[in-house]
Amino acid sequence: MDTLHTVLNRGCSIWDRSLVPEGEFQKRLERIRKGMLERSLELMLVYGDSWKFGNLAYVSHFMPKNRGALAIIPYTGEPALVIQEPSRNNPFSRTLTWISDVVSVGGFMQGLSQVLKARGLQPKRVGLVTVKEQLGAKQWSGLMQGLEGVEMVQCGELLAFLRLTKIPREVALVKKATEILTRAFSILTNELRPQRKEYEVMALAERAARSHGAEDFRFFMARSSQPEIGLRPAGPLEVSQGEAISVSMAMSYQRYWAEIGQTFFLGKPDKNTIDSHGLAQKLFLRLTDGIKPGVKSADVRSWLDEALPFPAAKESALAYGVGNGVGLELVENPLLTESDENAIREGMLLTLRVCLQGKAGGTALIAHPYQVTSGGLKPLVEARTEPVFL
Amino acid sequence: MESKASPSFHPFQTKVASLCETMKREKLSALLLYAPGQLSMLEVNPVLWISGLLPMGPHTAVLLTAAGAATLFISLPWDRGRVKERTWIQDVRVVDRFIEGVNESTRQKGVQGEVGIVGWAFMPAAIYQGLQGIPSIRPRPMDAILNALARSPGPDALGALKRAGEIADAGFSALLANARVGMAEYELAAEVEYAMRSRGSEDNFGMVTASDHNYCTHPPTDRKLRASDIIIAEITPACEGQFVQLCRTAVIEPLPPIVREKFPIVEEAMEKSLNAVRPGNKVGDISRAMNEVFTAHGYAEYCRPPYIRVRGHGLGFMSLPFSEMTDENQVVIEEGTDFVVHPNQYLPESGYLMLGDTVWVEKNGYLRLTQTPMKLFTIKG
Numbered sequence: 140m141d142t143l144h145t146v147l148n149r150g151c152s153i154w155d156r157s158l159v160p161e162g163e164f165q166k167r168l169e170r171i172r173k174g175m176l177e178r179s180l181e182l183m184l185v186y187g188d189s190w191k192f193g194n195l196a197y198v199s200h201f202m203p204k205n206r207g208a209l210a211i212i213p214y215t216g217e218p219a220l221v222i223q224e225p226s227r228n229n230p231f232s233r234t235l236t237w238i239s240d241v242v243s244v245g246g247f248m249q250g251l252s253q254v255l256k257a258r259g260l261q262p263k264r265v266g267l268v269t270v271k272e273q274l275g276a277k278q279w280s281g282l283m284q285g286l287e288g289v290e291m292v293q294c295g296e297l298l299a300f301l302r303l304t305k306i307p308r309e310v311a312l313v314k315k316a317t318e319i320l321t322r323a324f325s326i327l328t329n330e331l332r333p334q335r336k337e338y339e340v341m342a343l344a345e346r347a348a349r350s351h352g353a354e355d356f357r358f359f360m361a362r363s364s365q366p367e368i369g370l371r372p373a374g375p376l377e378v379s380q381g382e383a384i385s386v387s388m389a390m391s392y393q394r395y396w397a398e399i400g401q402t403f404f405l406g407k408p409d410k411n412t413i414d415s416h417g418l419a420q421k422l423f424l425r426l427t428d429g430i431k432p433g434v435k436s437a438d439v440r441s442w443l444d445e446a447l448p449f450p451a452a453k454e455s456a457l458a459y460g461v462g463n464g465v466g467l468e469l470v471e472n473p474l475l476t477e478s479d480e481n482a483i484r485e486g487m488l489l490t491l492r493v494c495l496q497g498k499a500g501g502t503a504l505i506a507h508p509y510q511v512t513s514g515g516l517k518p519l520v521e522a523r524t525e526p527v528f529l
Numbered sequence: 530m531e532s533k534a535s536p537s538f539h540p541f542q543t544k545v546a547s548l549c550e551t552m553k554r555e556k557l558s559a560l561l562l563y564a565p566g567q568l569s570m571l572e573v574n575p576v577l578w579i580s581g582l583l584p585m586g587p588h589t590a591v592l593l594t595a596a597g598a599a600t601l602f603i604s605l606p607w608d609r610g611r612v613k614e615r616t617w618i619q620d621v622r623v624v625d626r627f628i629e630g631v632n633e634s635t636r637q638k639g640v641q642g643e644v645g646i647v648g649w650a651f652m653p654a655a656i657y658q659g660l661q662g663i664p665s666i667r668p669r670p671m672d673a674i675l676n677a678l679a680r681s682p683g684p685d686a687l688g689a690l691k692r693a694g695e696i697a698d699a700g701f702s703a704l705l706a707n708a709r710v711g712m713a714e715y716e717l718a719a720e721v722e723y724a725m726r727s728r729g730s731e732d733n734f735g736m737v738t739a740s741d742h743n744y745c746t747h748p749p750t751d752r753k754l755r756a757s758d759i760i761i762a763e764i765t766p767a768c769e770g771q772f773v774q775l776c777r778t779a780v781i782e783p784l785p786p787i788v789r790e791k792f793p794i795v796e797e798a799m800e801k802s803l804n805a806v807r808p809g810n811k812v813g814d815i816s817r818a819m820n821e822v823f824t825a826h827g828y829a830e831y832c833r834p835p836y837i838r839v840r841g842h843g844l845g846f847m848s849l850p851f852s853e854m855t856d857e858n859q860v861v862i863e864e865g866t867d868f869v870v871h872p873n874q875y876l877p878e879s880g881y882l883m884l885g886d887t888v889w890v891e892k893n894g895y896l897r898l899t900q901t902p903m904k905l906f907t908i909k910g
Contacts, residue, residue: 145568145732145733146570146732146733147735147736147748149748149749151715151718152748152749153750153751188567189567190565190566191566204747225835227745227875231747234750271655274654275651275653276651276652276653278650279657338726339727342726343723343727346722349722349723352715352751367610368614370607371608375729458605459607
């Protein structure tokens, strides 16, 4: 689920080499170069910014803190990383990536030219991954002037394919993020109470996450007293007795994201609210039971039709999305939507999510990450589907 | 002109009128004010500025016709309720495919010819090319519009700025109260963050860094604090889209003599540069006042990259009087603008030291928006 971006990825910013060693990136590079060979590419450019950095981090482990960075991968020779930042930040940026050739510049063309010139490269055919889709028009324009006459090939699908399944080291990082989030949720059990301001509650959860190593953190909530407003950032309103409050939290730990969602009942909820949560649970259990290797993403739609008899509930669940891949991005392939052609494969990590919010849909949220194993889904930590009664 | 009867339209009325005048002058049939999902503290967010809505999701934009009719495009269907609550714009459309949405809307509204794009620099190239492919319109980058119209947040913003200033003070107080030997940088940063977020800060451009010799400020790592560490903090909370930045240095005792000796230079630079903050002066005057102090102390070469690039900057989202405070900046300082002045300086003997404050420009000078004393702080070891 997309969330509100923050102006700076300001949490614990490290690369623990024991968790993802350099050898892993060499393996990724080999696979990418195989794809480059198949596409006759002499060079590949992979862009990421502080909001969406999945492809960039996959090749470099680098995450831009507030602007963007461009990985330059020649078919032969070492890759380079061009970061849009003041040059004094260069030594720190080097601590976050295995790439040794790190160039800090104001504009990407300047950095790219520098790297190409230093290596004597004059590529005729260059692959692009999330460059056109994410790089701002001004920087793109500069880049294209510098690469005039070069054939550009969109090849985002190559990295999308390589990132579909996760190795155990990646699973461990998402699991670590999930454990920290679970701890942050347990704080809410004690601290979410009437007269507390929304942002006070959020701040407590955020502190729990950041003080345990969160690299970035997101917090959304939806309230039964505001059925027409969906998940949103916490504000200055006080929480009230008798409400159902859905809380969605997400965080990254050393580039890897996790998301958890849960609903809290402050006091005795009315029958409609209980029924709404029951429907959400029914669909969630259908998803966890039904998703296994070989199932098509699109098949999920029919389960949604079965579990949610009311159009409003169905519309809400579809709007938030019932699931997606998770890893270097909070939302990545596969997307459990009708239009996604990916089949579920062993080794994928998925966030499953049922969010019902609206006048007719009620207030209910259940979201947890799962690993796809040969036998079906395995929760990364114990997944709670019941509401929390406070 | 399309608007709610709600008084919430009032603060935007002048902006819409100014944009309509600009369209008339520039012979534009419409303006598209665009924001990507990525937020930047150093830019005015065109969508927030015109609509009151802080955007979420990949593509958000306001199409404003020459007649003043506004359409807001959002990409997250579940965000519609929040959007409706936040903005004066009644015509809110959820568009799964942004270009198709803009195409359909321009057709419905009879928009033809040149359409100014505000937010072009950060608009993904693929989106800009998509707009260029719409046959009935010709997109024209017009980011400069906001350089002229969004220099000041307006007098009504002073309340939010002062609240953000109080929150920044609370954040730095939390740093002083919590820093201790053995604590990881990220744990300390979490306490600073908590102090500000629990008081209502909407975001934070915040970095807390510690070392016996800092080369730059950066987000926290897992390094454990030690005695005599120099902690440099750049913290930037926001209220109602208004940012206030505070830069300070604190040392865990015992205080290294070299820091005690060198910090007064930074204090002198702060004082002299603040004296240059007054309407009519140029931004470059402030920067030069700062650099002259460091130069007089023999640090001229440390006033340039890679050590230092800018001496302050505007703080974006809702307004930006100028981007960068450099000697060459000829922008004239205007009453009612705000920006941060920071003689943050790398000195070869002490490493990077920080001191900086956000100021609100008044008729005869400036108002500091924070109360934290402008000095070097020490923390018991």
